[in-house]
Amino acid sequence: LVRFMSHEVTDLEPVFEYLSSMDPKRTDLWEARYICFIWLSLICMIPFDLKRIDSGAQDSPLIEKMLNVCKHYLCTTGKERDGAGLLIARLLSRQDLCQHYLVPYIEWAKQRLSSNADVFETTGILQSLCMTYQLSPRHVLLPTLDDTVIPLLTMAFFDLYANNALIRKLRTKLTQRVGLCYLKPKVAAWRYQRGNRSLKQNLGHKEGTTIYIQHTMVEEEDDDDDISENLEVIIEILLHGLRDKDTIVRWSAAKGIGRITQRLPQELAEDVVGSLLELFEENTLINKQDGSLNLSAVSDHTWHGASLAVAELARRGLLLPNRLQETMPWILKGLKFDLKRGSHSIGAHVRDACCYVCWAFARAYAPEIIQPFVAEIAQNLIVVSVFDREINVRRASSAAFQENVGRQGIFPHGIDIIQKADYFSLGNRNNAFLSIAFDIAR
Structure with a gap:
């Protein structure tokens, strides 16, 4: 107008x-x-x-x-x-x-x-x-x-x-x-760059491998710019916003973390990523019997905000491949995040955010980077897409799986699965639980 x-x-x-x-x-x-x-x-x-x-x-x-x-x-x-x-x-x-x-x-x-x-x-x-x-x-x-x-x-x-x-x-x-x-309006030279991508070439390889894509890890040039101490105050406010009880605040904070990290030197950006991953560890307990993690005391708000921020960093190439080894276990746990609170359960928003993370991983990284985690990602996304009780989470997981199949080209039986578990067929819970799950397992 x-x-x-x-x-x-x-x-x-x-x-x-x-x-x-x-x-x-x-x-x-x-x-x-x-x-x-x-x-x-x-x-x-x-x-x-x-x-x-x-x-x-x-x-x-x-x-x-x-x-x-x-x-x-x-x-x-x-x-x-x-x-x-x-x-x-x-x-x-x-x-x-x-x-x-x-x-x-x-x-x-x-x-x-x-x-x-x-x-x-x-x-x-x-x-x-x-x-x-x-x-x-x-x-x-x-x-x-x-x-x-x-x-x-x-x-x-x-x-x-x-x-x-x-x-x-x-x-x-x-x-x-x-x-x-x-910070100066520039994109960090040290970020991970996957390079050119071709969906046709990804799906055309019989062995499930993709073409080799050159990625660069360039050290940022020293420009002698002093980073203000007040930037620590800014980052602290945004990290606190990731714990907020309202989604709109957490989403705004996650986008802010991604945009600011994109302009930081690599050393400071690594500190931000480290602080972000520490949010997943808050209030986690270790079971003495089997040594597994107990998430009953964690905050679903914190996990949701941290997952959104991880997705924003990955989407921009700011979560470097060497960080995936310590990040992936938290994301896979987030795909199954479900906490009992009184007479109901919470955690659908966390599972949805972790599907967004998996979607961002598919777009950001080359197949050789994702290769060590393919089996775990595929299994968890398929289970969530057919057995989650929330329709939006089932559809988000299906979208993330489809993105990985198309972008990576190394997911086993990917095309056959997404033909059965598509956006519309997963909308019906009975159909997802009883029919689609049976077809995929068969």
């Missing part, structure tokens, strides 16, 4: 005047206010100095009046709040405005968050900051990191909203984007 709106210089002041003339108390005008906000967010991207466009008829500069109106609508509960946050981000990301208005806005946000801002204003402020750190150039944001934003991320007021999933998610998202600003 926005791309069809006009964006002439002459549109700026009339649209803003129309927005200012509307009564904020009239809830029936929320559509008009929202359209005005997103229209202004487009107009303010014009490549001219906005101060020159100001006619000067107002008592205060046009930019300040626009920011004040946006701040007022950050307190609302409707779509106007989203539009106001977007307009603030567009204004503060401009080269001619950021030096004068960015830091004062963040200081105002800190003052409001630490005083009497309600939950709606808090949400609006965090949304606007997330969009600002997404849209603004890195060189504009760098001066605001150490002294302005890091204190905001560690403010004690977040403890007041410990039960608000949206605010925790926005904090995690803002933390992720601040962490990305600390």
Whole structure:
């Protein structure tokens, strides 16, 4: 819709005047206010100095009046709040405005968050900051990191909203984007690269082997960049987010871990991977009789978040092949994760996340890397795809198995199995348990 709106210089002041003339108390005008906000967010991207466009008829500069109106609508509960946050981000990301208005806005946000801002204003402020750190150039944001934003991320007021999933998610998202600003936007040279892939060649080999694919493990060049100590604070917040009780927070933290690790030097990235794998070990017990692991005391939230993060790292080639030996046992245990809690069991989300990990492994690694684990992966995925009680987990496991068959080409009887255990046939539990399982076993 926005791309069809006009964006002439002459549109700026009339649209803003129309927005200012509307009564904020009239809830029936929320559509008009929202359209005005997103229209202004487009107009303010014009490549001219906005101060020159100001006619000067107002008592205060046009930019300040626009920011004040946006701040007022950050307190609302409707779509106007989203539009106001977007307009603030567009204004503060401009080269001619950021030096004068960015830091004062963040200081105002800190003052409001630490005083009497309600939950709606808090949400609006965090949304606007997330969009600002997404849209603004890195060189504009760098001066605001150490002294302005890091204190905001560690403010004690977040403890007041410990039960608000949206605010925790926005904090995690803002933390992720601040962490990305600390690091240059480059892809790590040390990451694992599988190289070119051909599905036709994978499936065409009679012996179940694939063509040899060259992968490189290049040591990252020293660029003498100092990594800020505050990056440890960023990583700690994200690792804590992987333990969160809400899925949206864990998913945001997992993506943040993957994106930040992609820009880290190899030594620091290995530390992140090590800390991530330690999450699987939390509260695990060892049975004295047979020495097996007892997972009855572990947190399903932690396992889910850690599995998502492992998948994000593997998908980007950041989980190096030498780490698979210690990672794979946890993922295989996660495929069978099921904890008794009172009169019910939990763990479907963990099993689903581990299917995502297996799917990511298929896309990320060459067949010779996965070869030692093929038997275990295939057996576990087949068992989950036909015997799991949750339909989404059965289908996720089937998708992961199909991806491995196509990408790797070394899974035994792969084509025959995926023809029987497809997306639709596994939707019926009786059919999966009694018919498909029997056909595969036969």
